[in-house]
Amino acid sequence: xxxxxxxxxxxxxxxxxxxxxxxxxxxxxxxxxxxxxxxxxxxxxxxxxxxxxxxxxxxxxxxxxxxxxxxxxxxxxxxxx
Amino acid sequence: xxxxxxxxxxxxxxxxxxxxxxxxxxxxxxxxxxxxxxxxxxxxxxxxxxxxxxxxxxxxxxxxxxxxxxxxxxxxxxxxxxxxxxxxxxxxxxxxxxxxxxxxxxxxxxxxxxxxxxxxxxxxxxxxxxxxxxxxxxxxxxxxxxxxxxxxxxxxxxxxxxxxxxxxxxxxxxxxxxxxxxxxxxxxxxxxxxxxxxxxxxxxxxxxxxxxxxxxxxxxxxxxxxxxxxxxxxxxxxxxxxxxxxxxxxxxxxxxxxxxxxxxxxxxxxxxxxxxxxxxxxxxxxxxxxxxxxxxxxxxxxxxxxxxxxxxxxxxxxxxxxxxxxxxxxxxxxxxxxxxxxxxxxxxxxxxxxxxxxxxxxxxxxxxxxxxxxxxxxxxxxxxxxxxxxxxxxxxxxxxxxxxxxxxxxxxxxxxxxxxxxxxxxxxxxxxxxxxxxxxxxxxxxxxxxxxxxxxxxxxxxxxxxxxxxxxxxxxxxxxxxxxxxxxxxxxxxxxxxxxxxxxxxxxxxxxxxxxxxxxxxxxxxxxxxxxxxxxxxxxxxxxxxxxxxxxxxxxxxxxxxxxxxxxxxxxxxxxxxxxxxxxxxxxxxxxxxxxxxxxxxxxxxxxxxxxxxxxxxxxxxxxxxxxxxxxxxxxxxxxxxxxxxxxxxxxxxxxxxxxxxxxxxxxxxxxxxxxxxxxxxxxxxxxxxxxxxxxxxxxxxxxxxxxxxxxxxxxxxxxxxxxxxxxxxxxxxxxxxxx
Numbered sequence: 001x002x003x004x005x006x007x008x009x010x011x012x013x014x015x016x017x018x019x020x021x022x023x024x025x026x027x028x029x030x031x032x033x034x035x036x037x038x039x040x041x042x043x044x045x046x047x048x049x050x051x052x053x054x055x056x057x058x059x060x061x062x063x064x065x066x067x068x069x070x071x072x073x074x075x076x077x078x079x080x081x
Numbered sequence: 082x083x084x085x086x087x088x089x090x091x092x093x094x095x096x097x098x099x100x101x102x103x104x105x106x107x108x109x110x111x112x113x114x115x116x117x118x119x120x121x122x123x124x125x126x127x128x129x130x131x132x133x134x135x136x137x138x139x140x141x142x143x144x145x146x147x148x149x150x151x152x153x154x155x156x157x158x159x160x161x162x163x164x165x166x167x168x169x170x171x172x173x174x175x176x177x178x179x180x181x182x183x184x185x186x187x188x189x190x191x192x193x194x195x196x197x198x199x200x201x202x203x204x205x206x207x208x209x210x211x212x213x214x215x216x217x218x219x220x221x222x223x224x225x226x227x228x229x230x231x232x233x234x235x236x237x238x239x240x241x242x243x244x245x246x247x248x249x250x251x252x253x254x255x256x257x258x259x260x261x262x263x264x265x266x267x268x269x270x271x272x273x274x275x276x277x278x279x280x281x282x283x284x285x286x287x288x289x290x291x292x293x294x295x296x297x298x299x300x301x302x303x304x305x306x307x308x309x310x311x312x313x314x315x316x317x318x319x320x321x322x323x324x325x326x327x328x329x330x331x332x333x334x335x336x337x338x339x340x341x342x343x344x345x346x347x348x349x350x351x352x353x354x355x356x357x358x359x360x361x362x363x364x365x366x367x368x369x370x371x372x373x374x375x376x377x378x379x380x381x382x383x384x385x386x387x388x389x390x391x392x393x394x395x396x397x398x399x400x401x402x403x404x405x406x407x408x409x410x411x412x413x414x415x416x417x418x419x420x421x422x423x424x425x426x427x428x429x430x431x432x433x434x435x436x437x438x439x440x441x442x443x444x445x446x447x448x449x450x451x452x453x454x455x456x457x458x459x460x461x462x463x464x465x466x467x468x469x470x471x472x473x474x475x476x477x478x479x480x481x482x483x484x485x486x487x488x489x490x491x492x493x494x495x496x497x498x499x500x501x502x503x504x505x506x507x508x509x510x511x512x513x514x515x516x517x518x519x520x521x522x523x524x525x526x527x528x529x530x531x532x533x534x535x536x537x538x539x540x541x542x543x544x545x546x547x548x549x550x551x552x553x554x555x556x557x558x559x560x561x562x563x564x565x566x567x568x569x570x571x572x573x574x575x576x577x578x579x580x581x582x583x584x585x586x587x588x589x590x591x592x593x594x595x596x597x598x599x600x601x602x603x604x605x606x607x608x609x610x611x612x613x614x615x616x617x618x619x620x621x622x623x624x625x626x627x628x629x630x631x632x633x634x635x636x637x638x639x640x641x642x643x644x645x646x647x648x649x650x651x652x653x654x655x656x657x658x659x660x661x662x663x664x665x666x667x668x669x670x671x672x673x674x675x676x677x678x679x680x681x682x683x684x685x686x687x688x689x690x691x692x693x694x695x696x697x698x699x700x701x702x703x704x705x706x707x708x709x710x711x712x713x714x715x716x717x718x719x720x721x722x723x724x725x726x727x728x729x730x731x732x733x734x735x736x737x738x739x740x741x742x743x744x745x746x747x748x749x750x751x752x753x754x755x756x757x758x759x760x761x762x763x764x765x766x767x768x769x770x771x772x773x774x775x776x777x778x779x780x781x782x783x784x785x786x787x788x789x790x791x792x793x794x795x796x797x798x799x800x801x802x803x804x805x806x807x808x809x810x811x812x813x814x815x816x817x818x819x820x821x
Contacts, residue, residue, distance in 0.1 A: 005489045008253035009240050048238065052490035056672030056772065057528065073490035076252050080530050080595025081281075081338020081443030081782055 013041035028062035114288035114331035119359040126200035128190040130182035133216035133740025141208040150199030152356035161320040171407035183406035186371030193352040223434040231435035249433030257426030262395030266386030274455040277733035285334020291349035292359035307592025318347040338443030374442025378403040379451035395426035418452040446782035457790030496704030496768030497678035521795025525786025529779040530595030531671030535588025536605035540663040544650025551590030557713030569610035571637025596779020601671035609667035673772025679703040681787040692811030706770040706778030721784025729792040
């Protein structure tokens with residue numbers, strides 16, 4: 001299953017776990033499963049984070065396809081000047 | 082000097098043609114927003130708060146509305162109240178105060194009149210009753226227990242919140258066992274640092290002209306880093322549909338992140354709507370400094386552990402950013418600065434604190450320079466303590482592909498080591514330090530971003546081309562787009578006209594930030610050209626009477642065995658008879674923006690009588706991936722460096738106790754000028770970004786990250802005093818010398 005790497009702020013939903021696994025063919029599906037297991041986490045990931053997937057950071061990653069061996073890194077939203 | 086890593090040879094990419102917009106700019110014919118005048122145009126002026134924080138009890142505009150030449154007056158009551166959860170709520174409140182002024186300079190009314198003088202006179206006649214509220218100016222005041230609220234609508238981002246507070250955001254990143262690493266370390270260095278508010282210092286003040294027609298549609302001409310952003314935010318603040326607004330990008334006289342948001346356009350639009358006349362609104366320099374976003378001030382505590390052989394084993398950082406009156410702080414971006422080093426054990430905490438000061442805004446690599454000043458200073462101190470060369474200690478710990486960033490995700494192919502080696506091998510670093518001078522180095526990092534871009538490429542009948550994009554040319558994007566199109570199509574770069582089109586003439590394009598234009602919009606241009614080449618091959622096959630598979634595209638020519646090559650101009654000449662106009666549009670949401678690293682070196686002297694620092698020599702090294710137009714890349718490196726030197730040595734907002742900025746002019750807010758500095762030498766390193774067809778990495782932001790530490794480290798080596806407070810102005814240096 002895809003491995004989800006959480007920011008410290010999101011670990012309050014997982015009892016402190018920094019990396020959790022969740023099934024799904026897209027980032028959005030993975031988030032949905034996480035919301036089922038850790039209520040509130042899905043909303044936090046959807047509205048308060050960008051996702052690093054396969055070396056690329058996406059601000060709206062919901063429909064990105066992921067494989068069972070994909071690592072998803074949720075990071076603070078990035079902006080620039 | 083360029084160091085090239087595995088780069089193909091190109092015909093056009095990497096050359097230095099005269100920029101397509103150059104003639105207009107050097108002859109003064111380029112049209113900036115303030116240059117535009119429309120028939121019947123009015124001029125607008127603002128009423129701004131003289132108080133740092135106050136409730137607006139009443140605004141009486143009756144006298145102003147009746148004054149000579151006045152055609153319209155607006156206040157907060159003329160704008161819809163967005164829900165505080167709306168993502169544009171803070172922008173809306175900053176455009177025009179509702180109920181409360183949050184900082185000295187906050188706009189609370191505006192007047193449009195026949196002349197600017199009449200508008201200013203009417204502004205002076207507006208009567209306002211205020212109830213003064215406590216003014217919070219510092220991080221300590223903001224975070225104190227029981228502190229009055231700066232902004233009653235602020236809800237902390239990214240963490241659980243039980244109601245409004247002065248905390249804008251709080252982020253923590255951790256890995257490894259920091260405490261154990263510190264306990265086992267051979268050396269631990271801990272320092273506290275602070276930096277002042279600084280402004281982006283663009284020469285062109287914000288300006289716009291807005292004409293709302295009888296059909297209710299608005300034409301906006303504005304200076305910005307993204308006219309689709311101007312359209313979206315203006316529509317949101319006004320409560321309009323996006324389709325009511327067309328934004329035409331004017332030339333931009335500098336933005337550096339400060340023009341990634343709006344201030345004027347909804348106000349001018351409402352004044353135009355009420356008066357039925359076009360309205361021009363141009364800020365004064367004082368208004369730019371008082372009411373458009375500076376970069377946050379900051380405080381930080383940095384603790385780094387090292388082994389005796391120079392391995393950096395742990396870092397524990399706390400950053401406090403003073404973000405002004407609203408909450409646009411985007412998170413732990415400043416912590417990205419530590420992504421330059423491996424650090425097996427790491428803890429980073431960053432907070433944003435609200436104050437009754439102008440809403441802060443991005444400045445090149447937002448919040449990274451403040452963090453890099455602190456971290457790179459401590460690393461320099463470790464190198465001094467261990468008697469290590471400052472490049473060697475960085476090479477010992479530099480991240481490479483696969484190493485984790487501060488936020489965990491592995492780095493892609495990056496060029497930090499190559500930058501360090503390029504500086505180590507440079508003439509500057511190999512030259513002895515001049516007598517009486519000292520040398521410092523510093524490093525920096527920025528992620529860069531991708532996001533959405535569109536491009537249309539039209540081939541003309543004679544084989545020339547027009548490349549149309551939606552990215553305002555803030556740093557050479559027109560020339561870069563033309564060069565990439567020339568490389569793809571195989572035609573002369575001067576036969577291509579790059580155009581930055583209005584919001585109704587090109588596909589949606591995100592704001593130019595995150596050093597993204599040449600990367601993302603360039604990729605859209607390349608994709609459009611490649612689709613166009615497929616169409617050209619098909620047209621050539623028709624003309625030549627051969628199968629499509631028999632046609633290849635070689636340097637602007639369709640080639641097939643047994644036939645004369647068919648140049649592009651011969652195909653465009655037969656466009657009508659082979660299927661019609663040759664035009665292609667491409668749009669994308671680009672991922673894979675390649676991070677850019679930089680390493681700087683500075684030689685300077687310190688006058689111990691006056692405290693004045695004189696920069697003798699400065700070299701900026703940076704990985705550009707591939708420099709599409711090297712002169713523009715070098716210009717970005719030089720520009721970021723000069724702004725960073727200003728941040729290091731002179732620039733700061735000075736407020737009185739009531740929150741009034743006391744140095745709101747370029748006379749008193751001192752940015753560097755040419756006579757202050759030597760030529761900034763550049764070394765462009767090219768480690769191609771594998772996610773871009775030409776290997777581009779954005780270069781616009783990283784250059785401002787290293788200078789403050791670079792200069793501070795040189796001053797420290799000159800004076801034997803570790804400078805920890807910016808700016809390192811003559812009074813501060815004298816005070817440090819006196820204390821020592």
